[in-house]
Amino acid sequence: MKIYDLSFIQAFMYSCQDGWQQNWHERNGGNLSYRMTDEEVRQVLCLNQTAPGAWTPIGVSVPLLAGQWYVVTGSGKYFRHVQHAPEDCLAIIEIDGKGENYRIRWGLVHGGRPTSELPSHLMNHEVKQRIGQTDIRVIYHSHPANTIALSFLLPPDDEVFSKTLWGMISECVVVFPDGIGVLPWMVPGSREIAEATSELMSKYDVVIWCQHGIFCAGKDLDTAFGLTHTVEKAAEIFIKVRSAGGNTDNAISMENIHRLEKAFLVKAQDDFGHRQVRDIHTAGEGYSFRKGEED
Numbered sequence: 001m002k003i004y005d006l007s008f009i010q011a012f013m014y015s016c017q018d019g020w021q022q023n024w025h026e027r028n029g030g031n032l033s034y035r036m037t038d039e040e041v042r043q044v045l046c047l048n049q050t051a052p053g054a055w056t057p058i059g060v061s062v063p064l065l066a067g068q069w070y071v072v073t074g075s076g077k078y079f080r081h082v083q084h085a086p087e088d089c090l091a092i093i094e095i096d097g098k099g100e101n102y103r104i105r106w107g108l109v110h111g112g113r114p115t116s117e118l119p120s121h122l123m124n125h126e127v128k129q130r131i132g133q134t135d136i137r138v139i140y141h142s143h144p145a146n147t148i149a150l151s152f153l154l155p156p157d158d159e160v161f162s163k164t165l166w167g168m169i170s171e172c173v174v175v176f177p178d179g180i181g182v183l184p185w186m187v188p189g190s191r192e193i194a195e196a197t198s199e200l201m202s203k204y205d206v207v208i209w210c211q212h213g214i215f216c217a218g219k220d221l222d223t224a225f226g227l228t229h230t231v232e233k234a235a236e237i238f239i240k241v242r243s244a245g246g247n248t249d250n251a252i253s254m255e256n257i258h259r260l261e262k263a264f265l266v267k268a269q270d271d272f273g274h275r276q277v278r279d280i281h282t283a284g285e286g287y288s289f290r291k292g293e294e295d
């Protein structure tokens with residue numbers, strides 16, 4: 001048996017294929033990380049196919065992740081190739097006892113390193129564990145076109161994005177009642193974007209990077225994928241309505257959002273903390289969030 005035959009690696013590969021088929025992963029776009037269970041680490045070690053690489057600085061400090069093992073996509077690797085070449089595209093990494101370095105235990109057989117967004121992934125994992133959401137095992141970053149297009153049409157504001165998307169499809173407030181965090185455009189792979197994303201991940205399971213893509217957290221691969229899919233579908237509805245020359249004024253009202261809360265026993269985020277638009281230059285003419293319906 002090969003390491004990639006283990007069921008959790010197979011599930012990881014399946015998710016990569018799903019994302020590719022959704023057209024969310026042009027070229028090497030996007031990356032995925034999964035925190036392994038103790039039993040999965042044991043399964044891997046039992047197969048005796050791990051050769052520890054050199055300890056390498058993560059670039060950020062994640063002490064709570066000390067000793068944990070993750071499956072991650074490789075930097076520059078294509079999601080469309082994962083299914084056929086998992087040993088080349090993926091890696092299993094181990095975090096050191098201080099949460100400062102990682103080493104590759106399996107994968108990337110032709111060289112390379114884990115995703116350039118490893119700082120964001122690991123800081124997101126850490127913040128979830130710090131706030132007690134220890135069931136979160138997956139961080140998923142993808143480049144879905146409608147979500148990215150939406151960042152041209154709305155100001156980069158958590159409340160505006162959250163309420164706009166809740167208004168598009170009934171299931172949105174049920175699937176992401178905590179809402180969505182939004183960051184203005186920033187340099188990918190940087191420590192700065194990792195810190196800013198993890199700050200938002202302490203409040204949300206979804207963070208949109210304007211003109212770039214989306215990060216979703218989930219307790220398993222299905223949840224993180226489904227969350228991305230729901231946000232992207234709602235963004236697509238918004239774009240379709242606007243592209244058809246329509247307006248979104250008859251989106252689901254906040255009054256009806258409250259009815260959904262009661263029916264589905266969810267509590268929609270009502271404290272977005274800040275009211276200001278972070279970076280006004282991306283606010284396009286299409287923006288027409290209906291003030292007065294917020295409360």
Ligand code: 13P
Nearest residue numbers: 029030031075076115116
């Ligand atoms: P990697 O190939 O390094 O994972 O980068 C892809 C990406 O989407 C960067 O944001």
Ligand code: ZN
Nearest residue numbers: 029030212213
């Ligand atoms: Zn990206």
